[in-house]
Amino acid sequence: MQNILQQATGFFILIPLLAFLLTLFWKNKQERPIARIVQFTKAFYLVATIIYGVAWVAYGMSPVSYKLINLYQTDHFVFAIQFYYDQITAVYSLVGSILFFLVATFSRYYMHRDEGYKRFFNTILFFALGYNIIIFSGNFETLFIGWEIIGLSSFLLIAFYRNRYLPVKNAFKTLSNYRISDVALILAMWMMHHLTQQNISFTQLNEANGIALQDNHHYMAVFIVIMIVLSATIKSAQLPFTSWLPRSMEGPTTSSAIFYGSLSVHIGVFLLLRTWPFWADMLWARILIITIGLATGIVATLIARVQSTVKTQIAYASAAQIGIIFIEVALGWHILALIHFGGNAFLRTYQLLVSPSVLNYLVHHQYFHYHAAKAKPLSAWHASRFVLGVKEWNLDSIMKRFAWDPFKWIGKRFLFLGSKGVIAIVLLLALISLSVSVIKPSFTGDQATLTATTMLVIALALTLFTFSYRGSAIKAWMYLLLAHLFIIAGIGINATHIYIAEVIFYTSGIVIAFTAGLVFLLQTKRMDDK
Known part of the structure; x- marks a missing residue:
């Protein structure tokens, strides 16, 4: 049974890959065959996820590790594609399969007769491939492959309406943040190789933790943890990188729902959960993550309460909840964090999918039942908080000044x-x-x-x-x-x-x-x- 479970992990990568390649052969106007391929793929993926999860529970819920292939090997380094399945993978896989199925079904009608119909579903399947590679990854190298695929598919969906200025501009802005996250993850991998003198899998992180706690390796361990936290912070839109999240919702509403409302934005949480054995004994790291999560929860909530657009409100509300999940992960409450992830993902997906209908109803309601609210004087504290919230605490300006302008100045x-x-x-x-x-x-x-x-x-x-x-x-x-x-x-x-x-x-x-x-x-x- 263990053998079957090990080899079956590869099928979760193969399913979206084959569907992605298959949809490339159809023309944009051939909506029905494209929709059927996507619908069948997502239904099959959902059923396969449930069957695999039940079999894994019946077998005893022992972690499943499987090395697929060594892509490159020398005397000092091995680049292997390796898969891993445990309770974290099980939750992310189940939530992902349900949301993929729901969004694919909804998008079949939502994107009807759109000039980018085929391109939309190609990108969604490409994202599903990257998502599955990440959650089933057994080492940093495999995870990074999926990490890059998600970044590329995110860029393509944000800039989906590529003839407009703002979608393209915000796509590049999001991609710029993702590049910092990618570099941080690469540096963490690089230093991990120097620390352990080998290419380790996630099952060996406890051993790496033992090496890291030695005095002569302290600075290497600090560097690795900071890079992991930085990468997770950017990917999950935590302070001070939160401003990219509402700007990433320039694409179709359905893509915003599955990317930035539910799955993609929680990948940073997954990275922290997966690397927990390495930094669990480092008190300063846990305090750092709690501080980031707490600050994001407070600031993002204050911003969300005064925003005028529904997508921006949902984006900052989601970032605030992810900040709380960061705190739960750092405190070791991983079961609660996984439940919180599932609840937040489903809620934000629902909110984004129904937001056009809600806005339509509110506009209708405004014509017949509108009553102007009585003006209330604001105290200096409330007025300051309101203005800061409307201006999103100048997060975008801060990033521009301290992150992008120095590079531009040097480049010029x-x-x-x-x-x-x-x-x-x-x-x-x-x-x-x-x-x-x-x-x-x-x-x-x-x-x-x-x-x-x-x-x-x-x-x-x-x-x-x-x-x-x-x-x-x-x-x-x-x-x-x-x-x-x-x-x-x-x-x-x-x-x-x-x-x-x-x-x-x-x-x-x-x-x-x-x-x-x-x-x-x-x-x-x-x-x-x-």
């Missing part, structure tokens, strides 16, 4: 790179750097480190330039490729030995992504020129 120092002919000079320097990394002159240790650092600083400068440059998207894309060439050169000079497989893995990803992006940019340019 390199705007000379946008001049004609400069890109050819940078390309020549990149090729020379690559040649040096291949030849490997007889550098001393300090010389190699200095040369590699210089190349990596150049790569960072090119990346920051593309972040600030507004002249040509294609030129910015070219500079991103050159930045990666300098990264390869810097690593090649500093490393004592590099496996060919490592070079192939890294460069293949760059080449594929660059080529696809260039094709899309050229296609977009042709559409704009018409």
